[in-house]
Amino acid sequence: MxxxxxxxxxxxxxxxxxxxxxxxxxxxxxxxxxxxxxxxxxxxxxxxxxxxxxxxxxxxxxxxxxxxxxxxxxxxxxxxxxxxxxxxxxxxQGQLKANPAKGIATPRTPRHLPKNIDVDEVNQLLEIDLNDPLAVRDRAMLEIMYGAGLRLSELVGIDCRHLDLASGEVWVVGKGSKERRLPIGGTAVSWIEHWLALRELFAPDDDALFLSNQGKRISARNVQKRFAEWGVKQGVNSHIHPHKLRHSFATHMLESSGDLRAVQELLGHANLSTTQIYTHLDFQHLASVYDAAHPRAKRGKS
Known part of the structure; x- marks a missing residue:
């Protein structure tokens, strides 16, 4: 500047x-x-x-x-x-009388629907060989990321004190420092317990739940790298990154429940309109199934 x-x-x-x-x-x-x-x-x-x-x-x-x-x-x-x-x-602040940008039209942008992976691919991704403590850590991270639909920043920010494994809950800090408690499910709880049994091997510096192999809080970049590597190792067709798991969580929850408000709360979206994009994604899936299967689906074709 x-x-x-x-x-x-x-x-x-x-x-x-x-x-x-x-x-x-x-x-x-x-x-x-x-x-x-x-x-x-x-x-x-x-x-x-x-x-x-x-x-x-x-x-x-x-x-x-x-x-x-x-x-x-x-x-x-x-x-x-x-x-x-x-x-x-x-x-x-009283430095302007009016905002001169208010009436200026914003250019229209194509709406890109979030990409997700299907349930079978999620299961394929999570069947990780557990011969290595870091693999156990990664499995626990993947399980809680998909199990609770976390943002990447929320995942790396979890401390051990934020867990209530008896009730199957985790406490996270989201955008705008907003806090929320989330259910994480039995499978994620089980793998977090496996990881906690191994965590002390890394001589932790602090209360961070997920550690690097140097015993420090794992970085967002490290998580991205490890998730992408596991996607390749597990033979998943699409590139795996943390936000894709969050999108997959939202899509699968909405497909199963149809409860948009509940999914909004789980994701920590301030506005329902942000969550509504998943209804478009769900419809896109239904439309593709319809087009492939229904005998009268060949719309616009002679």
Missing amino acids: NNASPLQSAVEGFLRYLKVERQLSPLTQKSYAHQLTVLVALADEMKIADWAKLDAAHVRSLAARSRRAGLQPASLALRLSALRSFLDWLVS
Whole structure:
């Protein structure tokens, strides 16, 4: 970010607000910082010296410059969203009278449905050879990730004190530091118990449930790497990563129960609209089965 820019100090104030008051995740803070860095540079090029001088025509010009630089619709929508949120904050601080980005249309982006793996593939993935303590750890991580639909950050953040194995529950901290208790099921409990019996072999540094082979809390990158490796070893056709297991949990729960509100609570989604994407995924599956099986399904074909 250009330290000489007169636009800089307001952006830094907004980023402090996101960190201290909103308590957004470091990844989200980084995304806002990146988008606003680019926007400050573009605004400097346009000779805008004060956010109060920004109008709707300027916002359209910022969007047009971003498109010409090769920004795809989804990324442009993200940039405009960051700008809109920042300008809303300036309004709340009395630095702007109105948000000039409010009326600017966000480019339409194709809706990509989350990918999941079917139940048979999950079972194939989880049949791990357990000759190695790290394999037991990985099996326990896979079981709890799929068994509770955790986010990756929630998985690596679990401490031993967050477990209540007698009642089959785990306590996690999700987005926005929101806490929730989740059921984890008998199979996951069993494999966590197997791992706890071996955990002391790694001389733990702290109360982290899942450890690296150096005895420290396992990193998110390490989890991603191990899950991908197990997918290959187990002969699963699709690439395995933590978020795919979360998507699979949500899809399988919704297919079995049809209870969207319950799945929303389990996933820790703030808005039901976020969870509703799984209803589209479920319908897509039903439609493909229909097209393949029903004698009258050849719609649009002569």
